[in-house]
Amino acid sequence: MDFDPDGMAENIADKFGFVERQVKGDLKRFKHFIEDRGAPTGQWRGQV
Numbered sequence: 902m903d904f905d906p907d908g909m910a911e912n913i914a915d916k917f918g919f920v921e922r923q924v925k926g927d928l929k930r931f932k933h934f935i936e937d938r939g940a941p942t943g944q945w946r947g948q949v
Contacts, residue, residue: 904920906912914920 902924904915904924906915906920911920
């Protein structure tokens with residue numbers, strides 16, 4: 902992922918690694934959410 906900090910607060914957070922840790926944590930939680938559902942959602946599965 903590419904991130905261009907905008908403003909002083911985002912630049913500081915990026916320098917200290919807060920942004921990278923947040924993204925990694927979000928992706929890990931999303932992975933667990935998808936894999937732990939256990940059943941399809943019932944959404945349309947046709948072809949486009």
